[in-house]
Amino acid sequence: MKKTIFIVAALVLGGLVWGGLDAIHPFGDPGQVAMDDYFLEHAIKDRSSENAVTSIVFDFRGFDTIGEAAVLFTAVCSVTALFREGGKKK
Amino acid sequence: MNWQEHLPALILAIPLLGAFATPLFSLGGKTLRNVWMVSISFLTLVLAFFIWKYVGANGVMVYVMGAEKATLALPSGMTYPVRIILEIDGMSAFMALAGSIVSFAGAVYSVQFMDRFTGMNRFTSLYFLLTAGMLGLMITGDLFNFFVFLEIASVASFGLIAFWRDKPEAIEASFKYMLISQLSAMMVLIAIGTLYGRYNVLNMAGVASMLHLGFAEKFVLAFLVVALATKCGTFPMHMWMPDAYAEAPAGVTCLLVAVSQASLYGLMRVCFSLYGATIGSTFIPWVIVIFGTASMFFGVSMAVVQHEVKRLMGYHSISQVGYMLLGLGVGLLALGNPQAMADYGFTAIKGGVYHIFNYTMYKALLFLTAGALYYATGTRDLDKLGGLARKMPYTTFMFAIAAAAISGLPPFNGFVSKLLIYESVFAVHPFFTVAALVTSILTLASFVKVFQTAFLGPEKACFATVKEVPTSMIMGMAILTLAIVLLTLFPTWVLSNLVEPAAKALVDQGGYIGAIMGGGL
């Protein structure tokens, strides 16, 4: 009984994921590229940065990067808090 | 060009700066760190208040990160926004105000509550990061930025829930929350990627203006609703919630309440602003309504049998989230139909939105009083507590106010929002009103039980030396009590000035899009 429910749920979820991902756009041919073309053009023209990805990471979407740095800082804080030296000595 | 234009960036940058600079300030000793913690939280609260004033006066606030002009959403020659845009409408400002009040109260409370533990400079950093993540979720207008702040808030919660690492239960609750939260975060990311692949835009308003319902969009909607409903703790996916709330330190639990409300806000933003009228069938609204009713009822029925104060309150939060989902789901049901919207839909949304504010205040206060109970007595088992009313008069008073508010006793603010939900939900089906009333009565019963066993009754010999908790803890609780009393005393003013702009902004999809795209739909 439990196994049947599990298989049915997996099939439904699989069908949903399969259909949804199949309907995005044909692989290798994104239809609308206006935003990315803007980035590719202006990365070199305004910022004279050869690497378009770095110019997106640190300029056009720079606020995401500070979030990302904050996530890394959060993980460091959490791990150092978990393994802090506290409590009684044995 | 005035400084008020920069408020949306400042409210996120100040807590982040506070978190990054905490290790520097903790070199200067305990006092300096505590002053830093309280002052940064207070600054955040002041900024949130200014934002709320500004949005109330001038309408939707738009802030473009890194552009030549901070309020110009579209660069020349582009029809769609390319940069990260923070967009604050009435609803976001409302949520940010609620969240930063709770954050300030929790910071003040934690100063003396966490005094006897090591690792406090890490705790302070994590607390600010959690605040920043919560505020970022509430005010961002960019899909991928939403995901980033979701992750900041989640990772900070994992660290804070497991902060008392010598309790096995805390580690276990944190691990459980981490699994569920990572699964839902990855579902959110896949959904965002799909939307990006379809439209090549990451801005919420930009996507909303182009959206037409195909199979990929249905898949995205299903993933987003399931993931965000999991994060805010609705019934079938609720199992992380009581554990995490019970095991986290009390000052953190009260902020975790606000963080789960931020996820609920994300769910509403997706349903109302991103999809809005294009949501198509009534399937998703009915799913939300049924989830809401189920979590309302099952949450409270699991709560009445609990014997630990914080676990009991954790189960109650599931049932309270159900109220908001019910109200907002009914509003979503009436969204495409102006007649139904005027009849009951808008009232339901008002009730749901008002309940978010009320719930954040009184649930945070309840968790703080539970922490105070433990701090004074050393136990949180209801069977062992008793007769504390004379020893701890302030805590007793504030617990009574919060308990009366959560059970919806008439003069209190919980009653107003619940009444709005009852009367509007009745128009859809009377069953929902009956379920909501029964839930309310059970809530009252369980809090009467807590009040009677913990505070009333004969004084126990083992608690003869119990004293009232220290000043900063009382201050922290008093801030939230003051908020509840103010909401109670001026219900009409609150409804017309605080709640109605938020509810209107939530329904007004055209305004949300038009603030960025310039011309409405």
Next chain:
Amino acid sequence: MKPLSVVVRTGCDIFAWFLIIFGAYVIIHGDVTPGGGFQGGAVVATFLALLLVAYGWNRLSLWLNESIYNGMLIFGLLCFIILGFMGMPTSFFYNFVAIPAAEVAKTGHGIIPPSGTIALMDIAVGIEVTGGLSLLLIYMFKGIHLFDNYEIGGESGHDR
């Protein structure tokens, strides 16, 4: 953990330093070549990983000063967010020192690269990631033996 054999140790000794050079190259040239702060920082942090694997915690803890890494983490983060704040009169994260490509071709540029805050933030993030990943490694390695010296239930006063 005992140190590994002398062959492995010598190999790690040599290559660890080259990894620092390579990582610094990736960080500094983030705005012109593939790579950037995160990737370069991860490469630099491999220095510590190699030495940890080769020597073990007991030998390494004699000369390791973790407050240096802590300082790098905080310094990088503060540089990053302050560079963000410095664009504030225009907007947060505004690239206030960038020079457009046409002008660079005419006049050239000074010490600061023409991409402006992109390169500076790249270096700041590189420093931050180096410190952060090294701290993660150190603490997770220390955590293996942490509770041999401390009682795990040492602190009192939890709310349970």
Next chain:
Amino acid sequence: MIGNAPFLIVGVLFLMGLIAVLTEKNLVKIAIGVSIIESATNMFLIALGYRSGGAIPVRFLAGGEKLMVLPTPQALTLTAIVIAMATTALMLSLIMLLYRHYGTLNIDEIRRLRG
């Protein structure tokens, strides 16, 4: 359909990771399941940005102004990878502490909290 195989493989990997998380009993294997899901998401983002015949989005390596692949998904993937790494580190730390407390990695023996 078959041209869309890179997207569909992502779906298969996602389901594999989900099944690993839901059915495995070992904590480390659960962590591996989460990592599989994260990798699937990163692959998905990268696959979104491919343009047939596109070059690397770095100008002098591509050799002038050519058709390039979309750079935004690569930037998003960079962010997602760092986030995934941070959570994996935290998850492994929690597993270490759980092992220290309970002396086992089997999830059935760890259930002290009942949901």
